[in-house]
Amino acid sequence: xxxxxxxxxxxxxxxxxxxxxxxxxxxxxxxxxxxxxxxxxxxxxxxxxxxxxxxxxxxxxxxxxxxxxxxxxxxxxxxxxxxxxxxxxxxxxxxxxxxxxxxxxxxxxxxxxxxxxxxxxxxxxxxxxxxxxxxxxxxxxxxxxxxxxxxxxxxxxxxxxxxxxxxxxxxxxxxxxxxxxxxxxxxxxxxxxxxxxxxxxxxxxxxxxxxxxxxxxxxxxxxxxxxxxxxxxxxxxxxxxxxxxxxxxxxxxxxxxxxxxxxxxxxxxxxxxxxxxxxxxxxxxxxxxxxxxxxxxxxxxxxxxxxxxxxxxxxxxxxxxxxxxxxxxxxxxxxxxxxxxxxxxxxxxxxxxxxxxxxxxxxxxxxxxxxxxxxxxxxxxxxxxxxxxxxxxxxxxxxxxxxxxxxxxxxxxxxxxxxxxxxxxxxxxxxxxxxxxxxxxxxxxxxxxxxxxxxxxxxxxxxxxxxxxxxxxxxxxxxxxxxxxxxxxxxx
Ligand code: GLN
Numbered sequence: 068x069x070x071x072x073x074x075x076x077x078x079x080x081x082x083x084x085x086x087x088x089x090x091x092x093x094x095x096x097x098x099x100x101x102x103x104x105x106x107x108x109x110x111x112x113x114x115x116x117x118x119x120x121x122x123x124x125x126x127x128x129x130x131x132x133x134x135x136x137x138x139x140x141x142x143x144x145x146x147x148x149x150x151x152x153x154x155x156x157x158x159x160x161x162x163x164x165x166x167x168x169x170x171x172x173x174x175x176x177x178x179x180x181x182x183x184x185x186x187x188x189x190x191x192x193x194x195x196x197x198x199x200x201x202x203x204x205x206x207x208x209x210x211x212x213x214x215x216x217x218x219x220x221x222x223x224x225x226x227x228x229x230x231x232x233x234x235x236x237x238x239x240x241x242x243x244x245x246x247x248x249x250x251x252x253x254x255x256x257x258x259x260x261x262x263x264x265x266x267x268x269x270x271x272x273x274x275x276x277x278x279x280x281x282x283x284x285x286x287x288x289x290x291x292x293x294x295x296x297x298x299x300x301x302x303x304x305x306x307x308x309x310x311x312x313x314x315x316x317x318x319x320x321x322x323x324x325x326x327x328x329x330x331x332x333x334x335x336x337x338x339x340x341x342x343x344x345x346x347x348x349x350x351x352x353x354x355x356x357x358x359x360x361x362x363x364x365x366x367x368x369x370x371x372x373x374x375x376x377x378x379x380x381x382x383x384x385x386x387x388x389x390x391x392x393x394x395x396x397x398x399x400x401x402x403x404x405x406x407x408x409x410x411x412x413x414x415x416x417x418x419x420x421x422x423x424x425x426x427x428x429x430x431x432x433x434x435x436x437x438x439x440x441x442x443x444x445x446x447x448x449x450x451x452x453x454x455x456x457x458x459x460x461x462x463x464x465x466x467x468x469x470x471x472x473x474x475x476x477x478x479x480x481x482x483x484x485x486x487x488x489x490x491x492x493x494x495x496x497x498x499x500x501x502x503x504x505x506x507x508x509x510x511x512x513x514x515x516x517x518x519x520x521x522x523x524x525x526x527x528x529x530x531x532x533x534x535x536x537x538x539x540x541x542x543x544x545x546x547x548x549x550x551x552x553x554x555x556x557x558x559x
Contacts, residue, residue, distance in 0.1 A: 073095050077289050082140060082143070095144070095238075100116070107236060114190075115157050128143045140185070141181060142184070146187065146240060147188070147231045148192065149191070152177060152178055159171045161198070161274050164422070174272060194206060194224045195224035198248055201222060217557050225244070238288075239286065241285065245277050254510045254512075260510045261509045262284045262508045263297065263507050267507070267531065269303075277383040280502040293537065301318075323538075328361075329363070332367035343475060346475065346477070360542065371458050372455070378499075473525040477520035478520050501527055511524055
């Protein structure tokens with residue numbers, strides 16, 4: 068098998084073929100490392116790669132297989148990790164100057180679980196600093212580029228993971244999603260991204276942004292791979308008190324069995340002003356496919372969607388301002404050399420260590436939580452949160468899954484929105500309500516724009532409905548070939 072076809076093979080098939088000894092973990096890892104060597108100068112998907120460690124891990128897997136040992140479900144599969152997931156290997160930077168030289172003393176639970184399943188880690192991927200952004204331009208280490216058009220952003224904040232998967236620089240990746248950071252870059256890079264139900268995947272070892280919204284999830288080239296990765300990372304964890312105590316189902320088990328008698332809800336609020344006609348057409352065409360395949364399509368209403376962005380941009384910064392208080396130049400992270408007393412040490416370390424967007428969020432959040440404004444902003448946002456949840460509860464009485472666009476438009480050019488925070492925040496208009504309600508959401512490729520950029524549809528379901536969503540998405544992908552198209556990465 069040639070190297071090129073190895074990097075075209077799904078994570079699921081790679082795992083099968085490695086287990087059957089048709090291919091080795093070493094040649095598989097090498098094929099992806101070659102792709103990184105060929106394209107990462109252009110894409111800058113990675114903050115750090117682990118070539119040596121990855122090849123050693125792969126060799127150990129091949130040796131164990133030689134001995135006839137039975138290994139985990141991901142044995143030998145090259146995977147990338149968003150650089151806000153703690154790893155003992157290498158640095159964990161959150162693409163921030165603040166953590167530029169931070170070495171975590173422990174692995175995140177998801178990292179431990181992937182390791183136990185035999186995954187080979189190829190490196191840590193770029194993100195918007197502390198996962199705040201929608202384009203990966205807020206990275207302190209420079210932006211990532213979209214493999215489909217290197218003048219365009221890959222989305223964010225998990226833009227490095229999305230570009231790495233789409234560009235075949237790894238077989239699959241993990242991202243984190245607080246308001247859309249898995250689904251939005253997945254849509255813009257033409258891959259599958261799944262944000263699980265809040266509590267399904269442990270957040271232990273994910274550098275906290277907004278703890279009541281953050282979830283880790285798979286970013287993969289196809290739906291079956293998302294199920295495979297979710298199987299490895301989901302499930303209770305004593306180290307995360309918000310993790311759901313029950314054992315999750317096997318998401319791969321019925322993955323090829325389409326759900327029966329499915330009712331798909333179309334929320335009118337997601338198809339209004341500001342949606343690009345090309346995206347609307349692609350999503351409607353996908354909905355027609357489901358209709359032809361026996362789904363009942365029902366109109367639903369999520370009237371409080373219009374307050375989603377406002378509520379999110381109070382709640383998320385409020386939690387962030389509290390979570391980021393720990394970076395004080397004393398405990399860990401960047402420490403200024405320009406301070407003569409403790410207060411100056413705090414102020415200057417933070418001013419030097421945090422980039423402009425992070426500072427903006429800390430100020431927004433601190434303001435919203437300050438006495439006198441707490442009721443007007445934070446408390447009111449929490450009330451809106453309840454109303455948004457209630458909207459979904461009502462909608463899910465009428466339907467099993469909601470389908471919408473993931474983003475208002477396809478990828479935009481670098482720099483197009485970076486001087487306009489509000490325009491950037493509006494990229495999240497369809498994704499934030501899912502985190503606010505704690506429900507699962509997924510982006511699935513559903514077409515291309517006239518300029519050849521990918522388009523994603525979003526599926527939303529009631530809590531713990533991942534199995535249904537995955538099976539529905541799988542039905543769709545088996546009948547389409549969007550995932551088989553491959554970007555020609557043009558150097559810049
Ligand atoms: N774009 C959103 C923000 O900037 C979402 C980020 C995320 O999900 N991590 O807050």
